[in-house]
Amino acid sequence: MSNVIEIKDLSKIYRLGIVGSKTIAEDLNRLWARIRGKEDPYLKIGETNRRSVKGKTEFIWALKDINFSIKDGERFGIIGKNGAGKSTLLKILSRVASPTKGSVKVRGRVASLLEVGTGFHPELTGRDNIFLNGSILGMTQYEIKSKFDSIVEFSGVERYIDTPVKRYSSGMYVRLAFAVAAHLEPEILIVDEVLAVGDAEFQKKCLSKMYDVSEKEGRTVLFVSHNLQAIKNLCQKSVILNNGELFAEGPTAETIDKYNKLIRDVKIDAKTDIDNKLNRRGKGMIRFSGIEVLGSDGNKKFNFELGESIRFRISYEVYKEMKGITIIIALLSGISRECLTLSNFELTKSTVPPGTRGEAEIEFPDIYIKPGEYPLYFELIDSELNGYSKDVLDDLTAPIVISGGSNVKNSDFHPNKPSGYFAIPSRVIINEINSHSFYNEAL
Amino acid sequence: MNKNTTESEWTLEIKPVSGWFNFHIKDVWRYRDLLFMFVRRDFVAVYKQTILGPFWFFLQPVLTTITFTIVFGNIAKIPTDGIPPILFYMSGIVCWGYFSDCLTRTSSTFVANASIFGKVYFPRLVSPLSNTISLLMKFGIQMILLSSFLIYFKLNGSSVNPNIYIFLTPYLIFLMAGLGLGFGIIVSSLTTKYRDLSFLVGFGVQLLMYATPVIYPISAVPEKYHWIILANPMTAIISAFRYAFLGAGTFNAGNLIYSSVFMVIILSIGIIIFNRVEKTFMDTV
Incomplete structure (x- = not known):
């Protein structure tokens, strides 16, 4: 299988704080550096993105030197805590933001769903919005027309298709929006976890749709989340981002183990280092x-x-x-x-x-x-x-x-059955078995 | 798959912003359906839930014309080249209205569309382009209004002489759209970082109107100030428009060529800046 996405030395710097007169001064400084053919002076002082620690400068690396590649047809997860750089990476892949350094090479059409219903206009009818949203997501008029019936059917709002969407319930709105997105046929689908809002049923629908897109149609899916369970269920491979850097890459089961260690990296044993600041x-x-x-x-x-x-x-x-x-x-x-x-x-x-x-x-x-x-x-x-x-x-x-051990005193607990959090021991008070048939009692 | 063949097959390479001349004109063409949808959205949505609907398109220039006729014609007694004041002002207002609408609508492109631009990629130029196109509808309706007044005055024997230059109208519209778009996208690009400019645009356009022969003919301007008025690229366009429809003033091809060159330069600068900003604005807006 060949790579469909190759990410090389990808870095992104952000400036914190407000834009003000200082910005102009910095812009001029930068311009002066460029005129002299020098590197941007503000790129050198960037810091690792650790939100909990107060930085010395206003510039931080939201992403720093990220390298990995994704193969054709893979379901690929991106895991990370809040602020790890997931969204930034996603934005760069969706071409919404530009990287500061490095490059991403992509093969095939990319559709990214950072949100459903982008550009929906409340005054327009469901029908008009399908066309509008579809065009925004990169479909042609012809494509939308040919899939229109299927979109309407998937959304289940057929009856209200000529009603302005501002009259829709929020559930109908999301369903219609997702229906449009689900009918994109890109080679690479990028999905943000914010998509998985809504009720449990809808989330399940989203996840299974993503699974189908990859399994049945052989497309590549990139899924970003900090819901480990969802990643575990969906993705074969994944990467962990931590403070803007690539922490681990590999099969999902392994990376999730590493992630768990990462977020609980204070160990208590004989040599516990209790001074560790994390956690x-x-x-x-x-x-x-x-x-x-x-x-x-x-x-x-x-x-x-x-x-x-x-x-x-x-x-x-x-x-x-x-x-x-x-x-x-x-x-x-x-x-x-x-x-x-x-x-x-x-x-x-x-x-x-x-x-x-x-x-x-x-x-x-x-x-x-x-x-x-x-x-x-x-x-x-x-x-x-x-x-x-x-x-x-x-x-x-x-x-x-x-x-589960040998000293389980009469517990109903069976190690392999789902049983909540507790295994409370129980005691049998009455246990009678009467062989006299109750069919005869009625007579 | 062989590694060597795959190297050449990348469909897209995302790189840091570099250079000023990486255009995506092809992309804009690929997204023409979106352009059409945006225009359609504007058409359908603009007067939803208003009682008068598209009638506002009429009301706006009519009320402005009446005001101008009273204030500038009757009170200030500014001459109108011997043309009925109503026609004189309305022709200026309709043209200037289109230009200033294009400019102000376009100038808020990034700020107004930040929520869409932050979520989906498409060539950002589609947005301002769709503005200039959907504003044509308003302009068209107002042209019908102007034509009705023109016919009415002509039948009543006023000295108005529509002539062959009317066929220049599409070109004049093109010039106005280009100028409005050009100025607009320059401002919109700069406002992403320096929000101050958006304050300037509102009254800047208002002031610029007085530097354009909308409420007065060029002939009413003292000779020594002519160069200032003529430096304004809108001057030649509005003068040509008035000459074509009303037969007022003179037609000066040189001035119109100046406006055309001006438009090409402004639009080019605008597209270059816009093109650069569209890739970074998410970080600054």
Whole structure:
């Protein structure tokens, strides 16, 4: 298979802040540099795009030296946190924005859906808007005419096709818009996750349409999302963008593993580096100095069986006076990060002076939650739950692994059946089997 | 597939903006259906939910003509080359209206279309082009109005003499469209970064009207200021238009050639700047 998209050293710089008189000064500076045949002076001082860290300059690299290629017929995912550069990359591929450096080579017609219903005019009828939107997306009049019936049928708004779209319900509006988009026949389809708005049914329709486009018609699909589940279901290969740089590339299962490690890259084990800034929030009034996960025998342990007890040994240091200390421990679950709070425990009510060290060991007996991997969440906060005084360690790796084990006491839990989050043990009170047939009772 | 053959088959290469002369005229042609759809959208949508509908096209020049007749004709007593003031003003207003509409509508291209431009690629020039075309409808309707007045005055024995130069009208329209488009896309390109210009356009066009013989004939201007009025490319166009329809003033081919050259230069500069800005404006608008 040949490459249909080749991205080479792609970089994009953005200027933060407002356009004002300073902009003109910079423009003149740039012009002067160009007259002398020099490089743009502002490109040199660009910084990596890390939104959480305040930068020194107003110029940041939204994308920096991105290299990858996409093969014919592939369903390709682009994963990344907010601000990783996904949208910028998408805009460049859609020719809406230009790169600062590098190039993208494309083979075949590209249609990009960064939004459905672009250019819909509320005063026009559904019919007119199909033609208008279709033309904006690059279809010819002839193409639209030949697909018109099929578009109307797909949208399911046949009855209102001659009504201005401003009278449509939002659901009808989106369906009509998507119907037009779904009838584009490009060799390469670029889809942004914002497309997947609307109800669950519509999302499913979008995803399955993308799947069909690739599977049945052999087209290349580029899908951008931070919904890992959707990427996992749809894409064979994917890349991860992080702070504007390419973090990983490969089969989706692998890249998603890497992505999970990336977003939980604080590990707690024997040599936990708790000073790691990532995934940590707080003002430094109180700090965790150590976290250990132990079994009920007091030895370090990460793998537990269903029904076993888990202990956490926490040590902390107080840097500013705290009005009491509360510790919160939670297990996070999987991709969607729903939280199961295990403990909200007040260690002390009294005021704690700076310089205090503390240690606590907390046990959760008989954990009955569904086997799986659970990242951890720790928080120290004062008794008034004043957010200003907290220290939070979020989303830690080396997560606790719970597996269905031999000591499952009468639980209804079956490891391979979907069963929610809990595996609560149960006890049989009555179990009678009467062989006397009830067919005879009525007589 | 052989690697060597695939190298040459790239249909598109996206590169940083470089140079000033990478035009996509072919692209504009490929998107002609979109141009047509935009024009159609403007036609259909513009007077939806108004009571008077296209009647506004009539009302606008009529009311302006009446105002001008009263203010400039009766109060200020500016001469009109011996032509009925109503015809004199209306012919100027209709022409100037088309030019200024083209200019102001085009000048907000990027700002007004930012939401579409940010989501889909198509040659951006399609947008301002569709403006100049859809504004022709308004101009056409107003021309019908002007012609009716002309016939009425002619039948009543006024001294108006439509002549063979009427056949120049399409060319005059072309010149006005070109000038409006050219100025408009220059302004629109610059407003993406420096929003100040959009404030200037509104009253700038208004002021420019007074530097154009819309409310006065050239003959009423003192000789020593003629060069200023004639430097304005719209002067020759409106004069030629009046001469063709009303037989007023004189026809000066040299001035018209000047306007044509001016139009070509402005439009070229406009397209070059526009072409450059359309690739970067998403970052600045």
